[in-house]
Amino acid sequence: MDVLKKVPVREQDPKVRATNFEEVCLGYNKDEAMEEATRCIKCKNPKCVTGCPVSIDIPGFIKEVEEGNIEEASKVIAKYSALPAVCGRVCPQESQCEERCIRGIKGEPVSIGKLERFVADWSREHNIKPQPPETLNGKKVAVIGSGPAGLTCAGDLAKLGYDVTIFEALHEAGGVLVYGIPEFRLPKETVVKTEIDNVRELGVKIETNVVIGKSTTIDELLTEEGFDAVFVGSGAGLPKFMGIPGENANGVFSANEFLTRNNLMKAFDESYDSPIVSGKKVAVVGGGNVAMDAARTALRLGAEVHIVYRRSEAELPARVEEVHHAKEEGIIFNLLTNPEEILVDENGRVKGMVCVEMELGEPDASGRRRPVVKADSEFTLDVDTVIMSLGTSPNPLISSTTEGLEVNKWKCIVADEVNGKTTKEGVYAGGDAVTGAATVILAMGAGKAAAKGIDEYLSTK
Amino acid sequence: MYKILKKEVLANNIYLMDIEAKRVAKSCFPGQFIIVKIDEKGERIPLTICDYDREAGSVTIVFQAVGASTQRMAEYEVGDTFRDFVGPLGCKSELVDEPDEELKKKKILFVAGGVGTAPVYPQVKWMKEHGVDVDCIIGARNKELIILEEEMKKVAKNCYVATDDGSYGFKGNVNDKIKDLIHNEGKSYDLVIAIGPIIMMKFVSLLTKELGIKTIVSMNPIMVDGTGMCGACRLTVGDEVKFACVDGPEFDGHLVNFDESMKRQVMYRTEEGRAVLKLKEGDTHKNGGCGCGGDK
Numbered sequence A: 001m002d003v004l005k006k007v008p009v010r011e012q013d014p015k016v017r018a019t020n021f022e023e024v025c026l027g028y029n030k031d032e033a034m035e036e037a038t039r040c041i042k043c044k045n046p047k048c049v050t051g052c053p054v055s056i057d058i059p060g061f062i063k064e065v066e067e068g069n070i071e072e073a074s075k076v077i078a079k080y081s082a083l084p085a086v087c088g089r090v091c092p093q094e095s096q097c098e099e100r101c102i103r104g105i106k107g108e109p110v111s112i113g114k115l116e117r118f119v120a121d122w123s124r125e126h127n128i129k130p131q132p133p134e135t136l137n138g139k140k141v142a143v144i145g146s147g148p149a150g151l152t153c154a155g156d157l158a159k160l161g162y163d164v165t166i167f168e169a170l171h172e173a174g175g176v177l178v179y180g181i182p183e184f185r186l187p188k189e190t191v192v193k194t195e196i197d198n199v200r201e202l203g204v205k206i207e208t209n210v211v212i213g214k215s216t217t218i219d220e221l222l223t224e225e226g227f228d229a230v231f232v233g234s235g236a237g238l239p240k241f242m243g244i245p246g247e248n249a250n251g252v253f254s255a256n257e258f259l260t261r262n263n264l265m266k267a268f269d270e271s272y273d274s275p276i277v278s279g280k281k282v283a284v285v286g287g288g289n290v291a292m293d294a295a296r297t298a299l300r301l302g303a304e305v306h307i308v309y310r311r312s313e314a315e316l317p318a319r320v321e322e323v324h325h326a327k328e329e330g331i332i333f334n335l336l337t338n339p340e341e342i343l344v345d346e347n348g349r350v351k352g353m354v355c356v357e358m359e360l361g362e363p364d365a366s367g368r369r370r371p372v373v374k375a376d377s378e379f380t381l382d383v384d385t386v387i388m389s390l391g392t393s394p395n396p397l398i399s400s401t402t403e404g405l406e407v408n409k410w411k412c413i414v415a416d417e418v419n420g421k422t423t424k425e426g427v428y429a430g431g432d433a434v435t436g437a438a439t440v441i442l443a444m445g446a447g448k449a450a451a452k453g454i455d456e457y458l459s460t461k
Numbered sequence B: 001m002y003k004i005l006k007k008e009v010l011a012n013n014i015y016l017m018d019i020e021a022k023r024v025a026k027s028c029f030p031g032q033f034i035i036v037k038i039d040e041k042g043e044r045i046p047l048t049i050c051d052y053d054r055e056a057g058s059v060t061i062v063f064q065a066v067g068a069s070t071q072r073m074a075e076y077e078v079g080d081t082f083r084d085f086v087g088p089l090g091c092k093s094e095l096v097d098e099p100d101e102e103l104k105k106k107k108i109l110f111v112a113g114g115v116g117t118a119p120v121y122p123q124v125k126w127m128k129e130h131g132v133d134v135d136c137i138i139g140a141r142n143k144e145l146i147i148l149e150e151e152m153k154k155v156a157k158n159c160y161v162a163t164d165d166g167s168y169g170f171k172g173n174v175n176d177k178i179k180d181l182i183h184n185e186g187k188s189y190d191l192v193i194a195i196g197p198i199i200m201m202k203f204v205s206l207l208t209k210e211l212g213i214k215t216i217v218s219m220n221p222i223m224v225d226g227t228g229m230c231g232a233c234r235l236t237v238g239d240e241v242k243f244a245c246v247d248g249p250e251f252d253g254h255l256v257n258f259d260e261s262m263k264r265q266v267m268y269r270t271e272e273g274r275a276v277l278k279l280k281e282g283d284t285h286k287n288g289g290c291g292c293g294g295d296k
């Protein structure tokens, strides 16, 4: 083996996978994992750990993998993360743990994410369950939202003996993990459900179909329902649109709607009732992970798919791996292109999208070169469906119904990074609701920090 | 799981159910809605809250079996359960927050079209409980399609019934009846609340605009989550885009772009689906089945 290179990971062939919703990446088997583990030199002062938002003892678990003690490895990870099978799949490792790995200076870093995924998958297949605490401390904590932030906060508190209930607005727990990220990147039944069940194993109760701010409020939870503290992990919120003509036509969707219909409501499966209109020619506007997911979903539903993005390839905010996968599968990239209008037929359906070409000008405040319209470059893209993937803005449902909970000028909940404390006593927050759309592992990190903050608060109260 | 406590057939294809849902019953108000999901594979179906009993912890819904999901719902009986039932969603009716003294000064007319009678009922009942007298028109294509008339009569000061074919009550659509009340019976109104098929709300709004009467309508676009996450329920009000599930469902009828909403509502309607409906029920689905005749 070449120690400078990662042990390659098996993937479904691009031509085959473009027509199904099965997972793209097949992961390591035990031999491959043990071989990859030998590449880690178990640094005394491991840089990789500093790149992980939940500080997993990376050399610690990799050492166990190398020796073939997978159950031990899973115990090491479990001390830090409640969702290893998820993170091993969707963490942007290349800019976190793996970016700092010493091996990466000369050659490829250790494949930390794929090893983590292997350990988690192995534990699931061998039915390794986390242990609930032996005694409860008699204190109750409510967690709002069952995404990665909420699940992590709930899991950590349960391990410390708190009686935790998660309240979730949708009919299924998991947040973006179930309604946003598609099946072919993150299998729902096997991976997500199992990790959520593991959080339940710790004694956490999950009440679905409860919208905080409507069904009940934070103040009622604290006063009438006897909770001693509340954690808010309600996610990123409302989808943005461009405000261009034709945007309310039939066939224009937010990425959230398109992905939710397909992932949560399983519209791709005939036996489910929810419909999805998947066009023959689809334009996805935007260049982030969400845009890639929407594009690759539309492709699998049988469409020709264009990514329309106003900057160049170098500025695409999506993970490199996702862009690479999208290209392999046949997604067409219309870069330096911006929509101006959606054309609508007499029945109110999309019949094309007028775009202009862009070029990159001077850098703007974000340091990225600002795209400017090229003169006389207007053209019409022949599409029948447009998916807007332009990010989100915070949902005011909770902030507007909770006395004393401050939001910043972007309407995100104000919370202390170190302990998740908000401006209201006993209320903590973290994840996308605080930072705006970010990543699974950052949300988990925030959930962890808040669990610690809540424990400190309630132990001294 | 949410248990069905009561089931009634109000008219051909229109069903009433009381569902046990304690959290919803405790916190809901007139104007709000719920989303029900029958089972694992069901759609999320939005339905207006038609009544509630805070003590018993139950919520009343009335629905018309129009498509696959609502037809499947109609097969459920007392004692059966629905997998999911979430709410209350949307904003409560503006009137609920107005002081009773202010309300009493207003002359209010409710206009209910077809199944729209169900969401009108709790609002009229609220008025009655707060000592406010209001008038109400119930409109439908024919006598068989009139629902909740007895209940409404108990809570509205005057309740008028209008049928297109004249098989019961006033002969004509709801707009004809509004004109009749104003021109022939010397009535005047400061506020109209119209709930029914979009086409009816559109034409009522056009008429009241002419008459200069402020009008509130309750929009029912296609929805998915009902919490503001997906944007499926967007509609144009004035020159703004609003999400019906969080900003509504009630809006100023003089500002809503009804034509756009009508097109959006049939997004998932297939030719085949329409054929099935036509076969089963005759040509009732062209205007939402209320027969208010607003499209004439």
Ligand SMILES: Cc1cc2nc3c(=O)[nH]c(=O)nc-3n(C[C@H](O)[C@H](O)[C@H](O)COP(=O)(O)OP(=O)(O)OC[C@H]3O[C@@H](n4cnc5c(N)ncnc54)[C@H](O)[C@@H]3O)c2cc1C
Pocket (backbone or CB within 6 Å): A090, A091, A092, A144, A145, A146, A147, A148, A149, A150, A167, A168, A169, A170, A174, A175, A176, A177, A180, A181, A182, A210, A211, A212, A213, A233, A234, A235, A236, A259, A289, A290, A293, A395, A397, A398, A430, A431, A432, A433, A437, A438, A439, A440, A441, A443
């Ligand atoms: C399509 C898509 C792909 C992505 N891909 C990646 C990726 O590859 N890697 C990565 O790291 N990150 C990715 N992300 C981002 C990542 O998923 C999020 O940053 C992360 O899920 C945020 O976690 P959270 O717990 O803060 O919120 P969420 O996961 O959004 O969960 C919030 C939960 O709270 C619930 N809720 C909201 N309001 C209420 C209320 N009032 N009452 C009760 N419940 C409520 C919501 O229904 C939801 O279930 C992706 C996001 C999307 C949309």
Ligand SMILES: Cc1cc2nc3c(=O)[nH]c(=O)nc-3n(C[C@H](O)[C@H](O)[C@H](O)COP(=O)(O)OP(=O)(O)OC[C@H]3O[C@@H](n4cnc5c(N)ncnc54)[C@H](O)[C@@H]3O)c2cc1C
Pocket (backbone or CB within 6 Å): B033, B043, B045, B046, B047, B048, B049, B062, B063, B064, B065, B066, B067, B068, B069, B070, B071, B115, B118, B119, B219, B220, B221, B222, B223, B249, B265, B266, B267, B268, B269, B273
């Ligand atoms: C806030 C809100 C409140 C509502 N309240 C009630 C109520 O109290 N009683 C009631 O009977 N219905 C109500 N509706 C409409 C109800 O949700 C739909 O009739 C139902 O979702 C149709 O489901 P289906 O699968 O049976 O029909 P589908 O097979 O989905 O559709 C059958 C037909 O109904 C049309 N349709 C689909 N969705 C809607 C919709 N949201 N509104 C109107 N037509 C639709 C389709 O275009 C098609 O023509 C409400 C909708 C909303 C958004």
Ligand code: SF4
Pocket (backbone or CB within 6 Å): A051, A052, A053, A054, A055, A056, A058, A081, A087, A088, A091, A092, A093, A096, A097, A098, A112, A113, A116, A441
């Ligand atoms: S959780 Fe994410 S950042 Fe941390 S070690 Fe695993 S893959 Fe790397």
Ligand code: SF4
Pocket (backbone or CB within 6 Å): A039, A040, A041, A042, A043, A046, A047, A048, A049, A058, A059, A100, A101, A102, A103, A110, A112
């Ligand atoms: S930095 Fe790389 S080589 Fe060092 S411990 Fe971490 S994974 Fe192993």
Ligand code: FES
Pocket (backbone or CB within 6 Å): B222, B223, B224, B225, B226, B227, B228, B229, B230, B231, B232, B233, B234, B243, B244, B245, B246
């Ligand atoms: S139904 Fe999804 S935003 Fe309103």
